[in-house]
Amino acid sequence: MTTPRILPSIDELLQRTGLSGLEAEYGSSAVLAAVRAVTDTLRQELGGPTPPAGDREDAAQVIERRTARRLELAFAPSLVPVINATGVIVHTNLGRAPLAAAAARRVADVAAGYTNLEYDLAEGQRGSRSVHAERLLAQVTGAPAAAVVNNNAAAVLLILAALASGREAIVSRGELVEIGGGFRIPDVMRLSGADVREVGTTNKTRTADYAAAISDRTAVILRVHPSNFRIEGFTERPALDDLVALGRRFAIPVVEDLGSGNLLHAQAVAGIGEPLVAASVAAGASVCCFSGDKLLGGPQAGIIVGDQALVTRIRSHPLMRALRVDKMTYAALEATLLEYARGRAEATVPVARMLHATVEVVARRATALADNLSGHPLFEPDVIAGVSTVGGGGAPGSEIPTRLVRLTARGRSASWLQRRLRQRRPPVITRIEDDRVLVDLRTVAPEHDEQLLELLRTLA
Numbered sequence: 001m002t003t004p005r006i007l008p009s010i011d012e013l014l015q016r017t018g019l020s021g022l023e024a025e026y027g028s029s030a031v032l033a034a035v036r037a038v039t040d041t042l043r044q045e046l047g048g049p050t051p052p053a054g055d056r057e058d059a060a061q062v063i064e065r066r067t068a069r070r071l072e073l074a075f076a077p078s079l080v081p082v083i084n085a086t087g088v089i090v091h092t093n094l095g096r097a098p099l100a101a102a103a104a105r106r107v108a109d110v111a112a113g114y115t116n117l118e119y120d121l122a123e124g125q126r127g128s129r130s131v132h133a134e135r136l137l138a139q140v141t142g143a144p145a146a147a148v149v150n151n152n153a154a155a156v157l158l159i160l161a162a163l164a165s166g167r168e169a170i171v172s173r174g175e176l177v178e179i180g181g182g183f184r185i186p187d188v189m190r191l192s193g194a195d196v197r198e199v200g201t202t203n204k205t206r207t208a209d210y211a212a213a214i215s216d217r218t219a220v221i222l223r224v225h226p227s228n229f230r231i232e233g234f235t236e237r238p239a240l241d242d243l244v245a246l247g248r249r250f251a252i253p254v255v256e257d258l259g260s261g262n263l264l265h266a267q268a269v270a271g272i273g274e275p276l277v278a279a280s281v282a283a284g285a286s287v288c289c290f291s292g293d294k295l296l297g298g299p300q301a302g303i304i305v306g307d308q309a310l311v312t313r314i315r316s317h318p319l320m321r322a323l324r325v326d327k328m329t330y331a332a333l334e335a336t337l338l339e340y341a342r343g344r345a346e347a348t349v350p351v352a353r354m355l356h357a358t359v360e361v362v363a364r365r366a367t368a369l370a371d372n373l374s375g376h377p378l379f380e381p382d383v384i385a386g387v388s389t390v391g392g393g394g395a396p397g398s399e400i401p402t403r404l405v406r407l408t409a410r411g412r413s414a415s416w417l418q419r420r421l422r423q424r425r426p427p428v429i430t431r432i433e434d435d436r437v438l439v440d441l442r443t444v445a446p447e448h449d450e451q452l453l454e455l456l457r458t459l460a
């Protein structure tokens, strides 16, 4: 097919200032490829049954515009910040915990340069990355030793591989749970090389069931916090104290997967019945593990704390090399733990702040937002009572009273409105109930209130 005469050549196009400007931003080969693709498409359009009117200059301008747009899309990052207005505090799909400002600053501090990640500054020689965060973890949990890996799933895998491979790990049938995203406790246990020795039943397991299963093949007793579900009614589960006493009698370590990593919120917030890490350590669990980015409110990580000798064995296992974390994770974790150590996490760690925000404070912000949006052409705002949740397997069934801004779309469906909010930059993520869009400010940082108002106000 011959090129319609009005199309400029690629060389001509690249001489134009609009396109050479793009080269500075995107590089010459990307611009060349984009110009070629755009020109090809336009050539096909011009060859169609009704070629659009226009001259060479018009065509060049169309190509310039389309090329700029194409490159903008091609170079846009896939991972972007969003505004979480869902009211789910630890939202796994939205990246779980937002970092404290101090933690984000520490990440930026270490990211671009060299660090003492594995360098002993006192001795001037090779050191161990495991020392980072260990002192702080000891301070906030009471455990003498710690190790940090990629996430809590990795922590469970590594602990069992190091302590129970080729031997038995005893676990209650009531705790063989799936946490979500395909993480199933029995599968991870098998992957570690441990033999899973199930005891008890789904709803009832007694200390005597564990005792009856102990043999010379037993390596650990595993206790798993059933994070995201509850069995109600006719149930029984031994107290940690009783398992610890049993373990001591037979010199078998009790390992507890705590899931959410609650350092602070035990009784503070109604409905958060999550076990405290320090309580498990104090009760005598030999090794505990938990996530860094659930209730703790730090970076994605799996944190292992416990007896010195056992943690040393865990750290020396070859899998540790595959599961270890980088300098940015240590930086964010240390900075987050420092906020706990200083006793001010409730004010500075976003997850803690959101959990503790009173309904009055959320109500004030919600009323201000709704007032500022009244008379909006696309929706009618009002404020109603509702609940926020912890989410992310953070605290099953926990509901925190909140106030919601309810948006009733005018002449359109709630899902249409919700989609339009997702298309904003930054995207605003909401939930729908009773065909209304709900905005929960509990999970929106107060410093983003104004930005959120603008994103809603200018929705057209």
Ligand SMILES: *Cc1c(COP(=O)(O)O)cnc(C)c1O
Binding pocket: 151, 152, 153, 154, 156, 179, 183, 224, 225, 226, 227, 228, 257, 258, 259, 260, 290, 291, 292, 301, 302, 392, 393
């Ligand atoms: C969330 C959870 C895990 C998995 O933790 P990740 O950090 O997501 O890998 C494992 N065990 C329990 C009990 C959990 O709640």
